[in-house]
Amino acid sequence: MEAQAQAAPGSLVKISLRLGSETHSVTSNEGILSEQLVSAKEQSMSIFKEYITRHNVRNDVPDELAESSSEDDADINEKPHVKSKKTKIN
Numbered sequence: 001m002e003a004q005a006q007a008a009p010g011s012l013v014k015i016s017l018r019l020g021s022e023t024h025s026v027t028s029n030e031g032i033l034s035e036q037l038v039s040a041k042e043q044s045m046s047i048f049k050e051y052i053t054r055h056n057v058r059n060d061v062p063d064e065l066a067e068s069s070s071e072d073d074a075d076i077n078e079k080p081h082v083k084s085k086k087t088k089i090n
Helices: 033-055 064-078
Strands: 011-020 024-029
Touching: 011 033, 024 033
Parallel strands: none
Antiparallel strands: 011 024
């Protein structure tokens, strides 16, 4: 059983990521295969996070758009509430 848990000599996890025009390589050769995969996943997630942060669209919205949408909401709330007529069934 111990032989199954040990990494085979020369085992290596190698990942190449192509994000747009960027290419990233992740390698891991420390420990058993499952540990290598966990390490490679952590490194990959870090690369993804950095890529998304660099290429993310602006989160801030101009004040003009925010004000006009709040005015539209106020107009909708000012409309009188209309009760629906119920029909009586005899």
